[in-house]
Amino acid sequence: MGLIDRFRRVAAGRGGVSRGRSPEAGYLAEWVRTHTGVEGFVEPKTTVTDVTVVLIAADGEWTRRIVGERGARRLARELGIPVYDVGRTGYPQRMRDYDARRRIERKRAIERDLGAE
Template structure:
């Protein structure tokens, strides 16, 4: 089963290539993070095909790539590419978000204390 079979055949907009600036950003992000994997998300009624890049520590980024861009990801980035509908998202991504929320909450509470004269 090919990637086109997985994501279906959409209109012309969903078959377009990813914006060159988007591909450049994804390449930069991959080069600047360790252990990156890509998770391709299907087109929805609101968004075209997107990709989530997830680093070894769970840090992640998401960009719209279109079907053709999704097909080129593995070769363009030299990383594993997965169908997010089939494999889901890695636990490290959820853990990263949880750590970030805790850090942001602590920073917010410290800022409140600083302004309240604690």
């Protein structure tokens, strides 16, 4: 069974995403619960993946999962978060800033580890 089928099955009468049985749905619901200011950004289908959703918190931290077009919209509605089409809006600056901070932190950690040897 594919991920899209899991979202359909969960929403079709098993309590919605927040109480769903799908590990992916549970992960996303927990991620939204533990982060503030979360927004969803739907990415288009590619030759490699189906439609994905990127959840981005207020501090720029993010996570991505494959959910399908209808799954992404349903997820956002059930979790009570806004959802945007990334092709129209692009990614928020806070996501790029978060990634830049993470790169700097990794580089410093590597330099610190090499200096300790």
